[in-house]
Amino acid sequence: MNCEQLAALYEEYALGVLEGEERAELEAHLARACPTCTPGVAQARWVVAQLALAAPDAQPPASLRGKIMDAVKPSADADAARTVVAIEKPKPSAQRAMFPAWAWIAAAALALVTGYTIRQMNTQNDQLALLRKEMKLASAQNQALQNQLDTDRMVASIMLSPDSMPLKLMPTDKNMPMVHAYWHPHMGVAITADQMPAWPSARTLQLWFVPKTGKPVSIAIFHPDAAGQIALVAPVNMPRNEIAALAVTDEPAGGSPQPTTTPAWVAQVN
Amino acid sequence: MERILQQDSTALETLYDRYGRPVYSLVLRISQHPASAEEIVQDVFLQLWRSADRFQISRGPLEPWLFTMARNRALDFLRLKREKQRRREDSDSDILPAAVVRPDPEGDIDRSRRAEKIRALLSSLPETQRRAIELAFFEGLSHSEIAAATGEALGTVKSWIRGGLLRLRESLGEASS
Numbered sequence: 001m002n003c004e005q006l007a008a009l010y011e012e013y014a015l016g017v018l019e020g021e022e023r024a025e026l027e028a029h030l031a032r033a034c035p036t037c038t039p040g041v042a043q044a045r046w047v048v049a050q051l052a053l054a055a056p057d058a059q060p061p062a063s064l065r066g067k068i069m070d071a072v073k074p075s076a077d078a079d080a081a082r083t084v085v086a087i088e089k090p091k092p093s094a095q096r097a098m099f100p101a102w103a104w105i106a107a108a109a110l111a112l113v114t115g116y117t118i119r120q121m122n123t124q125n126d127q128l129a130l131l132r133k134e135m136k137l138a139s140a141q142n143q144a145l146q147n148q149l150d151t152d153r154m155v156a157s158i159m160l161s162p163d164s165m166p167l168k169l170m171p172t173d174k175n176m177p178m179v180h181a182y183w184h185p186h187m188g189v190a191i192t193a194d195q196m197p198a199w200p201s202a203r204t205l206q207l208w209f210v211p212k213t214g215k216p217v218s219i220a221i222f223h224p225d226a227a228g229q230i231a232l233v234a235p236v237n238m239p240r241n242e243i244a245a246l247a248v249t250d251e252p253a254g255g256s257p258q259p260t261t262t263p264a265w266v267a268q269v270n
Numbered sequence: 271m272e273r274i275l276q277q278d279s280t281a282l283e284t285l286y287d288r289y290g291r292p293v294y295s296l297v298l299r300i301s302q303h304p305a306s307a308e309e310i311v312q313d314v315f316l317q318l319w320r321s322a323d324r325f326q327i328s329r330g331p332l333e334p335w336l337f338t339m340a341r342n343r344a345l346d347f348l349r350l351k352r353e354k355q356r357r358r359e360d361s362d363s364d365i366l367p368a369a370v371v372r373p374d375p376e377g378d379i380d381r382s383r384r385a386e387k388i389r390a391l392l393s394s395l396p397e398t399q400r401r402a403i404e405l406a407f408f409e410g411l412s413h414s415e416i417a418a419a420t421g422e423a424l425g426t427v428k429s430w431i432r433g434g435l436l437r438l439r440e441s442l443g444e445a446s447s
Binding site: 008009011012015016017018019044045046047048049050051052053054055056057058059060061064065067068069071072073185186188235237 | 277279282283286287290291292293294295296298299300304308311312315316319331333334335337338340341380381384385388389392403404406407408410411412413414416431432435436438439442443
């Protein structure tokens with residue numbers, strides 16, 4: 001079966017009722033990351049998940065929230081408990097006991113050995129902390145690469161989807177490159193650009209949906225990467241027919257609640 | 271989700287406040303068992319907490335991911351219960367109290383609109399077609415199981431479900447474009 005024939009089965013697959021040959025055919029397309037069926041099934045999963053809203057509305061027991069939060073806080077509580085135990089340890093008596101001279105010499109020797117051991121332990125702890133820091137950094141870098149790979153895949157899925165609408169965000173400064181947007185009703189808006197100049201770290205680019213009525217809605221903040229490229233996917237939280245334009249403004253780092261500068265890129269949507 | 275990745279428990283509270291009710295409603299509809307529904311919902315949110323790194327915002331909205339995970343967990347429970355019933359002919363004494371089902375005046379507006387749309391769409395379908403879709407979604411039955419449960423031909427059941435889902439797709443497509 002080709003992708004066009006399989007498209008009618010996406011929702012049945014997402015619902016879990018598809019069986020036999022049809023299921024196997026579709027799964028074969030998904031296994032080879034078919035650029036039509038993969039986003040098609042992702043969209044179908046969204047459609048089918050909406051059936052959940054047909055369930056009669058029910059109020060969860062008030063205690064459920066507390067149970068969930070208690071279950072995620074045991075580590076914090078354990079830390080607190082350890083602190084309390086440490087604080088509540090009985091303190092040695094302030095009253096000095098009477099000892100013979102040999103006991104003072106032995107105590108001094110013991111103190112020397114203890115001091116040396118503590119210093120050795122501190123050195124080892126420092127080395128261990130350094131190793132942990134390096135591992136954490138490597139892990140974060142690995143995660144960042146994985147995130148970027150996932151984003152690039154998602155951008156490609158949206159760009160290749162027949163349901164996506166391409167939009168060109170035209171720069172107001174002719175020296176700036178064009179920014180491309182691909183609007184998908186369920187997977188989000190993919191934003192791509194090349195040859196962007198380096199953006200100051202104290203500033204950020206901010207993407208807005210400009211509704212036909214009302215104030216602009218912030219969708220994402222982003223920076224071009226070191227190669228001057230932009231690739232991101234922002235969620236769609238507004239029906240397309242309610243949006244007049246997409247706009248990108250230059251804002252202080254962290255973004256602004258409302259645009260503070262004239263849009264640097266704009267695309268008319270409706 | 272970024273805050274959950276950083277194990278910020280207040281972010282989980284926020285997510286629960288937003289999605290706890292629809293997730294619980296879904297799980298209760300499937301399981302028909304309040305105590306189990308509570309356990310399943312707890313499990314779903316703890317799974318979200320533990321596996322936040324597997325879900326990234328770039329993969330799409332969180333809501334369908336949560337609904338799908340909750341549905342799968344609830345259907346697993348239902349299948350296990352059916353298996354036990356088959357073996358021991360047990361019946362559950364803990365039935366659904368009517369008092370827990372009530373309107374949601376504070377619900378998310380967008381979700382409420384979609385819920386109305388979905389309910390209206392299902393209501394507009396012929397009874398047999400609606401029943402087939404509900405058996406598939408809320409009870410996890412396959413085409414052939416639905417055919418056996420309704421006494422209809424397998425081809426008819428397939429046609430009902432396919433037609434209903436295509437209407438759902440078109441209806442939601444219109445809503446979001």
